Amino acid sequence: xxxxxxxxxxxxxxxxxxxxxxxxxxxxxxxxxxxxxxxxxxxxxxxxxxxxxxxxxxxxxxxxxxxxxxxxxxxxxxxxxxxxxxxxxxxxxxxxxxxxxxxxxxxxxxxxxxxxxxxxxxxxxxxxxxxxxxxxxxxxxxxxxx
Amino acid sequence: xxxxxxxxxxxxxxxxxxxxxxxxxxxxxxxxxxxxxxxxxxxxxxxxxxxxxxxxxxxxxxxxxxxxxxxxxxxxxxxxxxxxxxxxxxxxxxxxxxxxxxxxxxxxxxxxxxxxxxxxxxxxxxxxxxxxxxxxxxxxxxxxxxxxxxxxxxxxxxxxxxxxxxxxxxxxxxxxxxxxxxxxxxxxxxxxxxxxxxxxxxxxxxxxxxxxxxxxxxxxxxxxxxxxxxxxxxxxxxxxxxxxxxxxxxxxxxxxxxxxxxxxxxxxxxxxxxxxxxxxxxxxxxxxxxxxxxxxxxxxxxxxxxxxxxxxxxxxx
Numbered sequence: 001x002x003x004x005x006x007x008x009x010x011x012x013x014x015x016x017x018x019x020x021x022x023x024x025x026x027x028x029x030x031x032x033x034x035x036x037x038x039x040x041x042x043x044x045x046x047x048x049x050x051x052x053x054x055x056x057x058x059x060x061x062x063x064x065x066x067x068x069x070x071x072x073x074x075x076x077x078x079x080x081x082x083x084x085x086x087x088x089x090x091x092x093x094x095x096x097x098x099x100x101x102x103x104x105x106x107x108x109x110x111x112x113x114x115x116x117x118x119x120x121x122x123x124x125x126x127x128x129x130x131x132x133x134x135x136x137x138x139x140x141x142x143x144x145x146x
Numbered sequence: 147x148x149x150x151x152x153x154x155x156x157x158x159x160x161x162x163x164x165x166x167x168x169x170x171x172x173x174x175x176x177x178x179x180x181x182x183x184x185x186x187x188x189x190x191x192x193x194x195x196x197x198x199x200x201x202x203x204x205x206x207x208x209x210x211x212x213x214x215x216x217x218x219x220x221x222x223x224x225x226x227x228x229x230x231x232x233x234x235x236x237x238x239x240x241x242x243x244x245x246x247x248x249x250x251x252x253x254x255x256x257x258x259x260x261x262x263x264x265x266x267x268x269x270x271x272x273x274x275x276x277x278x279x280x281x282x283x284x285x286x287x288x289x290x291x292x293x294x295x296x297x298x299x300x301x302x303x304x305x306x307x308x309x310x311x312x313x314x315x316x317x318x319x320x321x322x323x324x325x326x327x328x329x330x331x332x333x334x335x336x337x338x339x340x341x342x343x344x345x346x347x348x349x350x351x352x353x354x355x356x357x358x359x360x361x362x363x364x365x366x367x368x369x370x371x372x373x374x375x376x377x378x379x380x381x382x383x384x385x386x387x388x389x390x391x392x393x394x395x396x397x398x399x400x401x402x403x404x405x406x407x408x409x410x411x412x413x414x415x416x417x418x419x420x421x422x423x424x425x426x427x428x429x430x431x432x433x434x435x436x437x438x439x440x441x442x443x444x445x446x447x448x449x450x451x452x453x454x455x456x457x458x459x460x461x462x463x
Contacts (some may be wrong), residue, residue: 001269107274109255116259124344134255136341137275 004038004055011063012078012085013054018042024071027100028063030056032061060086066094070130095122097130105137152261152268152455156282156319168287170443171436178211181442184451185214191244192218193236193269195227195251195259200412200434201280203270205248208441209293217244232428234263238456241265246449250279267448275309280389281411282315283444284437289368291436292407292429298325300365304392307332307339307345312411313329313372314342321351329362333386336374359392363401368405369394371410371430409433 016024021039030037038055045051056063060079068075069091077089097120103110110116110132119133130139152158159167176180190209194202197220197283206216212409219225227236233251240247247264249257250271257270257277290296301320303313307330317338320326328346330338330353337355346353356362363369375387384388394408410418410430422428 004432105254107250107252107254107276109233109253109259109273112253113234113259115232115234115257123341124348129344131341132255134258136254138341 002040004040006083007036007055007057007080008083009060010035010055010057010080011065012080013056013065013068014051014076014078015045015074016052016054017072017074018045018048018050018052020072020130021054024054024068024075027067030054033058033062065089067100067137069093070097070100070128073128084145089115092126093122093125096120096133100114101130101139103132103135103137104140105132105135108132108135108137110134118140150261150264150267151450152257152264152270153444153448154258154261154268154270155277156263156279156286156315157322158187158279159334161322164283164286167188167283167440167447168290170446171287171439172291172325174442175439177436181212181446183213184446185449188212188214188246189244190214190218190445191240191247191266192216192220192248192271193225193240193247193251194218194220195222195225195249195256196222196272198250198272200437201250201278202248204434204437204441205269205271205280208438208445211438212442212445214245216447217430218248223338226394233259236260237264237268246445260313269444269448272311275311277315278311278411279315280441280444281312282319283440285312285316285370285409285411285434286319287440288409288433288436289407292432293368296323299367300327300329300369301368302329302331302359302362302366303370304331304359306336306374307372308336309375310336312371313370314339316370317342318345320344321349326351329366330355331357331362332394333357336391358399359394360401363398364403364408366402369402369406369408371408371414373410373413373417375447382437390416391414392417393419394422395446396421396425399425399427 001007021041036057042050043053047123065077078085083139099118102118120130121133122140123129123131192205205376209216233256241264245266247269248269249260252274254274254276256269256273261268270277270279307313406427407429408427
């Protein structure tokens with residue numbers, strides 16, 4: 001069994017779908033952080049057999065984690081302070097998502113206009129439906145996407 | 147959007163603002179001479195990246211009848227877009243020349259992108275299959291004038307409800323009024339998109355989806371016919387299969403109420419037979435004229451031409 005030590009201050013993102021940690025690593029901009037990050041792949045899980053875990057040693061206000069709710073509702077966020085779990089943070093669907101996903105509508109202006117931010121708004125919270133700010137097309141996940 | 151007033155969707159105006167706009171349009175209709183010089187010295191740019199006759203001519207006529215002038219292009223091939231210029235850059239340039247811009251573009255959301263970068267008011271004159279707000283203002287003014295109210299009726303929308311941006315904009319606008327029941331008449335391939343049905347479901351607005359026009363005709367106060375648009379199809383075969391799905395002729399019309407009104411955003415191809423044109427229920431040509439009056443009122447509104455401005459002749463230049 002691989003052992004990764006405790007962190008003093010930061011986050012533990014648990015119950016990430018197995019194999020999904022690297023995408024989240026990039027999505028949260030962890031590659032740009034100067035802090036210590038541990039990516040644990042295929043850790044044993046009672047619920048799903050395997051899961052990924054991310055441990056991030058950083059200021060707890062340094063990251064915007066709302067987007068995680070859009071990526072995967074099952075992820076749990078443990079906020080660590082002084083080596084202890086200070087809070088289990090619940091994830092809330094963001095009202096708007098910027099530059100995380102792309103509009104697939106070939107008729108959308110984002111398909112030809114350079115440099116446009118990709119913006120999606122939360123159209124239906126209960127059904128977790130996001131729509132493109134420009135063309136109102138519903139976002140549907142494709143293979144290999146978040 | 148940089149403090150300017152734009153029109154991207156009909157929802158950009160409140161119901162009260164629409165009432166004032168329609169009142170202004172009717173005032174223009176009743177006394178056009180009073181408005182002949184209110185836009186003296188102003189310039190409208192019509193940036194049309196795809197072909198249009200009615201909408202472009204209506205905008206240009208509206209500005210000319212208000213005393214202003216018009217510049218612009220009528221298709222993408224005569225614009226810098228063929229050189230690869232972005233919509234954002236084009237509107238920045240146009241903002242240096244004109245006081246207001248009407249933009250039609252085949253890509254959905256193009257006018258919104260323009261408005262975000264523009265130094266002048268932008269009117270969405272149609273963005274792909276998405277929105278066509280000035281057609282909606284036209285439709286609302288026509289309904290208000292002919293039916294006498296924007297509440298308490300059953301309206302059938304027939305034809306291409308999938309790509310038909312006029313019906314999307316009209317439905318989104320009508321849900322703000324009370325007592326309206328929708329009947330969507332289309333082949334399954336061209337049914338109302340999911341986001342429109344989601345919106346109606348969320349607001350608990352009653353609607354039915356039917357395939358046959360004949361069955362629901364007697365129930366309708368208003369019938370909004372649409373054309374199946376060749377330019378919205380990637381596949382010619384699908385277009386040919388669906389283009390003649392609905393044809394309203396005099397025989398079919400005999401089942402409709404005597405006081406029903408028939409609207410159509412035009413151009414029609416053959417979905418309304420010419421033998422219907424003389425029927426008093428045919429409202430699609432008067433509708434064009436309402437479109438002119440409402441665009442005149444819209445230009446004045448977005449240029450913030452209050453009565454004070456009109457009286458004092460205040461100009462930007």
